[in-house]
Amino acid sequence: MYPSSVVESKKKESIAIIDLGYNSVKISAYDIYKNGHYRKKFQRQEYVQIGLDLRKNNGLISKQNIERTATALLSFKKDLKEQNVDFVIPIATSAVRDAINQKEVLYTLKDQTGLFFNVLSGPEEGFFSYLGSQSYMHVPNGLFFDLGGGSMEIMHIQDFKIVKTVCVELGVLRLSEKFIKFKQYEYKDNLGSKIDYEKLEKTIAKNMPPRRQFKLDESTDLKLVAIGGTARSIYKFISKIFILNLSHSYHHVLLEKRMIDITNRIFSELSLHEMSSLRFVDSQRSKTITTGSFILKILMEKFNFSSMLICPTGIREGILEYYLYFRMDKNYRKKKKFIEINCEPLVVVENNDNKKSSRDSNSSSTSSATPISNSYAFPRRLESIKVNKLIAD
Secondary structure: OOOHHHOOOOEEEEEEEEEEOOOOEEEEEEEEEOOOOEEEEEEEEEOOOOOOOOOOOOOOOOHHHHHHHHHHHHHHHHHHHHOOOOEEEEEEOHHHHHOOOHHHHHHHHHHHHOOOOEEOOHHHHHHHHHHHHHHHHOOOOEEEEEEOOOOEEEEEEEOOEEEEEEEEOOOHHHHHHHHOOOOOOOOOOHHHHHHHHHHHHHHHHHHOOOHHHHOOOOOOOOEEEEEOHHHHHHHHHHHHHOOOOHHHOOOOOEEEHHHHHHHHHHHHOOOHHHHHOOOOOOOOOOOOHHHHHHHHHHHHHHOOOOEEEEOOOOHHHHHHHHHHHOOOOHHHHHOOHHHHHHHOOOEEOOOOOOOOOEEOOOOOOOOOOOOOOOOOOOOOOOOOEEHHHHHHO
């Protein structure tokens, strides 16, 4: 993340973020330095698909999906020990958030792995994804969207502040399960494939929020910023097709709408077997990347953007940035405007038992704020776990 010349040699601690999404579980470990800079030292991903068949199972995460996830997490625990990580922050997003048996999932994973997950609401997921993206992009005005396996969060940004967040169930795995026959690798006729994609496109268009809902300022130079692995995978494919300069990848490189359109047409004409054979598409992404290309295409059309930026950072970096913000001095905080204006004031929201609400001790602001929920502060502090204790248990 940072050139070696700007990172102090004195390391403060190492922190890992485990991100349990609808489609995959990821772990990223970072070395933190005294000056607040950090460097990623390890990353791994497993496609456990904990949200697989969630709709078909009436909102229940199956025992097989839980067991598959627990196996990956036990392997991650070994990584934490080998990488000498001090703390880990586990988060879970749309699949666990939506599951009817959420408590069963959380406590089963805790019993089997020792990891108890912070379950993020949709607005929280968008908030942390935005912080992570701005740590790299520094775009003052725009529309940021985080496209995941189970959901998409769209954030309207004005002068680095989130002014509106809309969460929709337009995740690539969620939609692919509904419209694409995963077990059928060869379509006998192309018409059958096109009918499925036609229904998919109509569903995305119907459920995509309209531009007017965000009240975008036409006079402002707005950028469209894509966050998430699906968008990065599409960029990787496009960079090979159009021979983009990878040495400048993600450094405000614009993907034009025509590139997205061409890629979408290529993907929608291929069977799943052909998709899985593409050299520049990860085999695990081949089942969902076509759906992702439709989402990107329709979003650009609905919001009238001719290009988009692809961000290499996201929710895990956002959680790390938020963690560091409260542990560094005032001079460090002044450099993080995109965090400061989205974190003040912090409010402890009144609980259901009518306990008196109070101001979070980390906020010096005395102005009022409207809570988004009656059960927790927003944005809230996430629970971390000491790795030594986790391994000992």
